[in-house]
Amino acid sequence: MGILDRLAQPFLFAFDPERAHGLSIAALKTGLPVCSAPATNTKLKVSAAGLDFPNPLGIAAGYDKNAEVPDALLNLGFGFAECGTVTPKPQAGNPKPRIFRLMRDQAVINRLGFNNEGHARALSRLSARQGRGGIVGVNIGANRDSPDRIADYEEGVRTFAPVASYLSVNISSPNTSGLRALQDRESLSELLQRVMRARDEKAGQIGRSVPVFLKIAPDLSEKGLADIAEEVLDKKVDGLIVSNTTLSREGLSDASAKEAGGLSGKPLFDLSTMVLARMRNLVGPGLPIIGVGGVHSTETALEKIRAGADLVQLYTGMIFTGAGLPAQIVRDMATYADSNGLTSISEIRDSNLNAWLNRPLV
Ligand SMILES: Cc1cc2nc3c(=O)[nH]c(=O)nc-3n(C[C@H](O)[C@H](O)[C@H](O)COP(=O)(O)O)c2cc1C
Structure with a gap:
């Protein structure tokens, strides 16, 4: 941990988690350099879904829900930033408190419920940064009270295709009741068909086919995973993000473990990596996968790649x-590539795939 983080972390921990999050966004908005981003190393470049990523580490959705600070996040060293989840209409989300730090487990439970300012606000911010470069994805969702949730995703595609490097279809938040049912075979088939059709129609207008990633939950059976893989291949989705937060509470010791919501952080690493390896095995070597869940160090970031990920969040x-943390991981990844004689970090992809496949999902 760097000197600034040593000072900033106890300060932020003095506030409740949602207030601390707001303060960190405000700090990034000032544009002051929070830390020095590492120089780009060509060995860390990754090409996936038609995009050229300067390095494989991204900030996952949920931090910059309203697209307020994507460029400041890229300046921290991230190779890409994912904004959102955004829904068509603004919504307040669930009652507070709704984010809990599990200090003993280095984990968080959140039940935010897609609190966000809606499409229009995020779109105007992203339009204003057009031309700046950098890979900025937009994660799209559905309003809680929407009469046709799939239509909300179609609207998300049409709204953000012109300003997003890629889109993520988030059907895996546990905090909007019924949302994860969109992962069931029949609903998923309809969702992906309509989303990909909206993407293709939009491509005709904007002259660019924006890549679409599907973000899935880690709480799926082997059969559920196989169904998703088949649908993703059948509908020619561009990639997968594995995974969102878990409903599991296995192995936790913090008193806040009883809170309802999705669990993220260290305890999610093993489960999300087992699911990642299974999806790599099911979809084959060609489909881009972003591995996310419990990455907290260079070693855990590298292990996601060894388990089958092209990119990590x-x-x-x-x-x-x-x-x-991002600058440190990116710097150490470059050192790792150099000292192991790699020409590209992608050379380690799948090298531990079998070890992760052999661990049973319980
Ligand atoms: C406070 C919080 C809010 C989140 N909000 C979203 C969201 O809006 N959309 C989404 O797809 N994922 C969201 N996530 C999930 C993360 O993107 C990520 O998939 C998950 O936290 C696992 O990664 P991690 O262990 O590195 O945090 C959120 C996570 C946290 C902790």
Whole structure:
């Protein structure tokens, strides 16, 4: 942990988690350098879904829900930033408190419920940064009270395709009741068909086919995973994000473990990596996968790649370690590539796939 993080973390921990999050966004908005981003190393470049990522580490959805600070996040060293989840209409989300730090477990439970300012606000911010470069994805969702949730995703595609490097279809938040049912085979088939059709129609207008990633939960059976893989291949979705938060509470010791919501951070690492390996095995070597869940160090970021990920994201790790974490991981990844004689970090992809496949999902 760097000197600034050593000072900033105890300060932020003095506030309740949602207030601390707001303060960290405000700090990034000032544009002041929070830490020095590492120089780009060509060995860390990754090409996936037609995009050229300067390095494989991104900030996961949920930190910058309203697209307020994507460029400041890229300046921290992240190779890409995912904004959202955004829903068509603004919504308040669930009653507070709704984010809980599990200090003993280095984890977070959240039941925010897609609190966000809606499409229009995020769109105007992203339009204003057009032309700046950098890979900025937009994660789209559905309003809680929507009469046709799939229509909300179609609207998300049409709204953000012109300003997003890629889109993520988030059907895996546990905090909007019934949302995860969109992962069931029949609903998923309809959702993906309509989303990909909206994407293709939009491509005709904007002259670019924006890649679409599907973000899934870690709480799925082997059969559920196989169904998703088949649908994703059948509908020619561009990639997967594995995974969102879990409903599991296995192995926790903090008193806040009883809170309802999705669990993220260290305890999610093993489960999300087992699911990642299964999806790599099911979809084959060609489909881009972003591995996310419990990444908190260079070693855990590398292990996601060894388990089958092309790209990696983190969120909760930064809450506990601070804003210097992405730069540190990216720097150490470059050192790792150099000292292991790699020409590209992607050469380690799948090298531990079998070990992760052999661990049973319980
Ligand atoms: C406070 C909080 C809010 C989140 N909000 C979203 C969200 O809006 N959309 C989404 O797809 N994932 C959201 N996530 C999930 C993360 O993107 C990520 O999938 C998950 O936290 C696992 O990664 P981590 O262990 O590195 O945090 C959120 C996570 C946290 C902790």
